[in-house]
Amino acid sequence: MGRTILAAVAVLSVTALAGSATAAPGVVHGHFDRPQEDFASAGTRLRDGSPEDVGLDPRPIDAALRQIALWTEKTPDREHPMYAGAVSLLVHDGVVVRREAVGREVRYADASGTELPADQQEPMRTDTIFDVASISKLFTSIAVLQLVDAGEVGLDDPVAEYLPEFGVNGKESITIRQLLTHTSGLQAEAQLWKLPPEQRIPWIMQLTPEHPPGTHYTYSDPNMITLGLLVERVAGAPLDRVVAERITGPLGMTDTGYNPPASELHRIAATEYELDPPRGMVRGQVHDENAWSLGGVAGQAGVFSTADDLAKLGQALLNGGVYGGHRVLSEDAVEQMLTNFNSAFPGNAHGLGFELDQRWYMAGLSAPRTAGHTGFTGTSLVIDPASRSVVVLLTNRVHPSRDWGSNNAARQALAQGLAQALAVDPARGSWSWYADPARPATLTTDALGPVSGEAQVSFNAFVDTQRDSDGVDPLIVESSVDGVSWNPVPLRVSGPGAPDDPQSALAGAGHRNWWKVRGTVEADAGQQVRLRWRYAPDARYVGRGVNVDGILVADRNATLLDGELETERLHPDGWVSTSR
Template sequence: MRGTLLALVLTAITATAAGPACASPPVGAGGRFDRPQDGFSSAETVLRPGSPEQAGLAAAPIDDALRRIGAWTGPTPGREHPMFAGAVALLAHDGVVVRHEAFGKEVRYSDAQGTELPPQQQEPMRPDTIFDVASLTKLFTSIAVLQQVEDGDVDLDTPVAHYLPEFGGQGKQSITVRQLLTHTSGLPSEVQLWKLPPQERIPHVLRLSPEKPPGTAYQYSDPNFITLGVLVSRMADAPLDQVVRERITGPLGMDDTGYNPPPSELHHIAATEFQTEPPRGMVRGEPHDENAWSLGGVAGEAGLFSTAHDLGVLGQALVNGGGYGEQRILQPETVERMLTDYNGAFPGDGHGLGFELDQRWYMAGLSGPRTAGHTGFTGTSLVLDPDSRSVVVLLTNRVHPTREWGSNNPAREAIAQAMAEALAVRPERGSESWGAPAAAPATLRTRDLGPVAGQAEVSFDAFVDTQRDPDGADPLLLESSVDGGASWRPVPVTANGPGAPEGPQQSLAGSGHRAWWQVRGTVDAQPGQHVQVRWRYAPDKQYTGRGVLVDGISVADRDRTLLDGEREPQGFDPRGWAPVHR
């Protein structure tokens, strides 16, 4: 399981030597967040080293996030312990690996209490460190299932019991393959197989009873994917690890990815938890997940080991619609189905076939209807965004030495947000727009517009990518004052454009559309009153989006233009807002 750095170098050399006909295609999206791409990238798009500038990205947001991730391997504000012992991050746009960096330690502690090993026994994290990716394993199982669907061996809407007759009892006879993939089967979330005799473990899973009627609720379930792993193996008449190796990791050249890594690779693998129940000591090179471990290290829900580069290859292959160079693991129409939300009846639990969709809590500003990914309990995450042609991988050993030290969700969110902010939102008019930071309140206030002839019409362009929240969090509001700013009142607005809300709105919020809106509002003023207008962005501190921008501002009454923002940028008092060129 070696060869990560060599693979990147060889990829670059091969592309250069082959000449223009074989070189990777040029940057397609041009680093644009506001120009979502249709379909998928070309299969010719393969990972190659580069820089943010070469990919059309701003480096500063990425570098800032990586500085924070590095700092979180040490004393972390608000925590008794570091967020994680070590981490590896990889960010790619249009196939250009703009950053691939390692922080902290592969091995740092000797026991569950966090006793640090002597410095000479600690091992540094490296870009090619191998991680137990935990539930990211589910993505490989999903791909294997969909390959069998393409082969005609499996049908998504056929009951699982058709393929695994022993699964059909205890009220499970109607559960379909699709319901396992979308976590709508109703099966329990967890099992503790290591407490059972080895010969009883898989039969126990197949005999489970649903806790909820199939298809009526979303409930994340490891037994769903343990069952799918059995299904893949049964239909292929081969062990799951062999299927994954021969049909996914082998064709994609993912040499550092597999189950049960050999002892020779132990010193390249990040340690996980010191486990006392079951009594395993410091776990390294074996699955952290107790169920996968009890099943011999090979299971549909956990057990796979991989590197940031290899997961980047998988992500790029899916952004490419299932192809990578000369290899193809899925057809584009299958990947499209994989990234389609089948859980519309369960808001907030968007799920494709194996992939989670539009989960702002770790996808941050990259969130959108087609943004797909998954997390792993050990501290891993993969986010792929076909609309911007971006892939983000974050691998940490946050359970080293114990899971009780807390979550690494802030790091997951930070690295995805960095990619979103590195992507440009070009001004809709002229060379600048006004931008508000994604996570801080801000107001953009006009000068006194003088006595008006009556009602004043406000028009502007708005780019709004914020958290959609039932309580109205993260809105952009238009407000007016006729008493010199002593008091402000809302100005209802109407917006037009892709994803814009219908009808008059008291505020604007939304995510995923990635398009400028044309917005209008009417200030209710009496003739002779002095009017001011302000744009107020009021985010909460959780799960922010790409942020908000306004441009092309114009305020006019029936007689004249009171303010042309393109010609009079000095006519604003920005408090938290700033001119944005990209």
């Protein structure tokens, strides 16, 4: 039968039709995205290549990049372009498979969006330098963990041990770990630029927690401002120097740092036209008002970087803390960045510095150890150890105004494009059934039997669906004796990441393993029975979908269906056969 695959980027109905998986040009037969348990080789260095070089299907990636380019202009659902420009960079197995710049790094003259004359607009470049906003928090976190590696601080030490002025107003017991995981109880925001310069740091030190430490998750800039001060106090040097000497310098991140020199202004993406404070068009200075008020260097913001430099940082962490022969973190420290310490706060998984398993921008790459961070200016970094992949999206979405909206759809689209490009080799034979996540799908058998009492169904399933606060998108197996009324088949599942208890439907994400599934089909002796596999994701679903393989139905006397040999007895609606 036809070997087709529909690779869907499930963001704003972006889809890429991949055609025949045996004959279509550009299709590759990659290795199964079996989750990697260990770090990549310490000697892995980034090199340019193609998706096909590392077993990726290029078409979902290219579909995502086309959509990212479209968002530089107005679309039917948006009053303004999503961003003036963007740089996208994708890494898999140490290979930079795509690097692309679209749009403009400078486009507008004022906060209203008046366009500059064409000869004054400046095109986006793949080496454009961006204000990465809160991605700066990762550099602060790494600097803290370097102090932990060196034995100079302990994660569960009170912050006040190193910053005595911090230990007032209920903050005496707040630990370094709680600042890194945003569970300190401190408030979310500060407006330091509205204070006289001499009062800004004392104001942070005098804060009173809104919640008892360790009892709430609140993503907090004061947490990271405090950690930046702690690094400076313990290291005996300004934060920007610590980052340059201990992180960006060793990793060869030559375009990364705070307060970029004026000589690089032509390469820097403009951000917002600010009226309050009255800064005009911000370019080459940090956008974040708090970091700006602190001289451009702060624990929560201030770093400028390029897509290639951030990819080096991502690969260093995939390598276990080393890149180009230079170790910046121990493997244990990297593991702690990838370990969720916030299990008490569902939906807010957090390692030491990194957000974890956030499907809203990691899309189909989401998994318990998938790490990342976003930045207010329109930036995002996703690091997926399970597939050894890095996704960098840098945009200037606040140019000319933060009020023009979010670029989360673009963050999702790029991560989803890479996720859909990864291979899922069949569990049995040369192909499996794949449910396109862009629309509901059913796979229905012929009438089977007559059966001699209850029958057993078994199959393999690769499941990447949602069952969380954002919705439920399960795979359901149903049986019918009349073809009209359908009843769920109770299922038992085995395999890595599989649920222990009997299931009425299958849902799960991030485990990236084939499950073995068995169920009992109730029917009276002499009846015929039909089975169907039904998958119905909602419009918000962003993931890799479902594959089913090795379908076998039998009663006590005979095999009723061998799905590998009797494909004509399976009737797909929305399911397609795929070799990867």
